[in-house]
Amino acid sequence: AQTVTQSQPEMSVQEAETVTLSCTYDTSESDYYLFWYKQPPSRQMILVIRQEAYKQQNATENRFSVNFQKAAKSFSLKISDSQLGDAAMYFCAFLEIQGAQKLVFGQGTRLTINP
Amino acid sequence: DTAVSQTPKYLVTQMGNDKSIKCEQNLGHDTMYWYKQDSKKFLKIMFSYNNKELIINETVPNRFSPKSPDKAHLNLHINSLELGDSAVYFCASSPFRSSSTDTQYFGPGTRLTVL
Numbered sequence: 419a420q421t422v423t424q425s426q427p428e429m430s431v432q433e434a435e436t437v438t439l440s441c442t443y444d445t446s447e448s449d450y451y452l453f454w455y456k457q458p459p460s461r462q463m464i465l466v467i468r469q470e471a472y473k474q475q476n477a478t479e480n481r482f483s484v485n486f487q488k489a490a491k492s493f494s495l496k497i498s499d500s501q502l503g504d505a506a507m508y509f510c511a512f513l514e515i516q517g518a519q520k521l522v523f524g525q526g527t528r529l530t531i532n533p
Numbered sequence: 534d535t536a537v538s539q540t541p542k543y544l545v546t547q548m549g550n551d552k553s554i555k556c557e558q559n560l561g562h563d564t565m566y567w568y569k570q571d572s573k574k575f576l577k578i579m580f581s582y583n584n585k586e587l588i589i590n591e592t593v594p595n596r597f598s599p600k601s602p603d604k605a606h607l608n609l610h611i612n613s614l615e616l617g618d619s620a621v622y623f624c625a626s627s628p629f630r631s632s633s634t635d636t637q638y639f640g641p642g643t644r645l646t647v648l
Contacts, residue, residue, distance in 0.1 A: 451635055457574075461621060463639035507574060513635055519564060519627065520578040520589055521637055 420445045422512050424524035431500045432532050438485075439495045439527045441510030451513040452486065452493045453521070458506040466508070469493065497529075505531045536560050537640040539624050545646045546614055554609045554643045556624030563628060564588075565607035566637065567599060570621040579622075582607050611645075619647045 422443045431437035443452070454466040469477045469486050476484050481498045497504055510524040537558045546552050558565060566589075567579040581589035582601040596612045611618060624640040 453636070455639075461642045461644075463623060463625075463642075465636060465638070468636055509576065513637075515635070519583075519635060519637075520566070520581060520591070521568075521576075521625075522578075523576040526574045 420447075420450075420512050420514065420522045422510055422522050422524040424508075424510055424527050426527045427525070428528045428530070430530040430532055431497075433500055433502060435500055436496060436498045437500055437529065439497075439508050439510075439529065441493045441495070441524055443491050443493065443510070443512050443522075443524075445491070445512065445514070447514050447516070449515045451515065452484075453511040453513065454482070454484070454493075454495045455509045455511060455523075456504075456506045457509065457526075458503075463509075467495065500531050502531050502533065505529060537624055537626055537638050539622075539640040539643050541643060542641060543644050543646075545648065547648055548614055548616060550614050551610070551612045552614060552645070553611070554622055554624075554645070556607045556609070556640055558605055558624075558626040558638075558640075560626055560638065562626040562638075563604055564626060565601065565604070566625040566627075567607065567609050568623040568625060568639075570623060570642070572620070576623070580607075580609075614645075614647045616647050619645055621645070 450471045452469045456464045485494045507526045511521045564583045566581045570576045580599040585601045598610045621642045625637040627637040
């Protein structure tokens with residue numbers, strides 16, 4: 419079974435600085451998707467970024483980018499120019515392509531932005 | 534228009550009662566899901582339906598019964614509520630094994646409190 423581990427329960431960063439959230443996963447599959455979701459205090463789950471395992475190029479969405487290391491099974495999220503609105507729980511998630519379409523989530527990292 | 538909607542957003546009830554949570558998506562997706570987020574924020578899949586057919590049932594107590602009247606709706610009925618059922622329940626939807634995306638889009642969540 420796939421597992422996803424986020425080893426940082428909490429992180430904090432100064433506004434306008436850069437922060438990196440870590441995620442590792444375990445799978446025997448070669449083809450899969452990885453996601454970062456954001457959950458602000460409103461509790462809505464918001465997709466931040468998505469990475470297909472077959473793509474070598476790291477995904478980027480504006481201030482958000484990932485460092486995908488397939489051999490190391492690592493998928494970190496970098497937030498540049500942090501803004502107060504980035505404060506939230508961030509969840510890393512794994513989705514296998516061939517099997518049941520269920521997201522397997524990490525434990526989450528609570529990100530605080532200091533003004 | 535809200536893509537994935539859930540009703541109610543909050544539900545407070547007594548132990549032993551039966552309650553339902555409704556979910557609707559207007560994205561034209563084939564697959565819908567129920568996830569449970571516990572008090573420690575951990576998210577776990579409960580059920581998944583594809584075109585009204587159950588495809589994932591993650592060893593959830595049989596007091597929980599999903600019902601999909603059509604592919605745009607997936608309701609969750611819970612019998613004989615217990616204290617441990619208190620959680621946030623998220624509905625999500627996605628295209629099923631689409632070549633374009635397998636991203637799951639989440640509803641706003643229903644916070645269930647059992648007293």
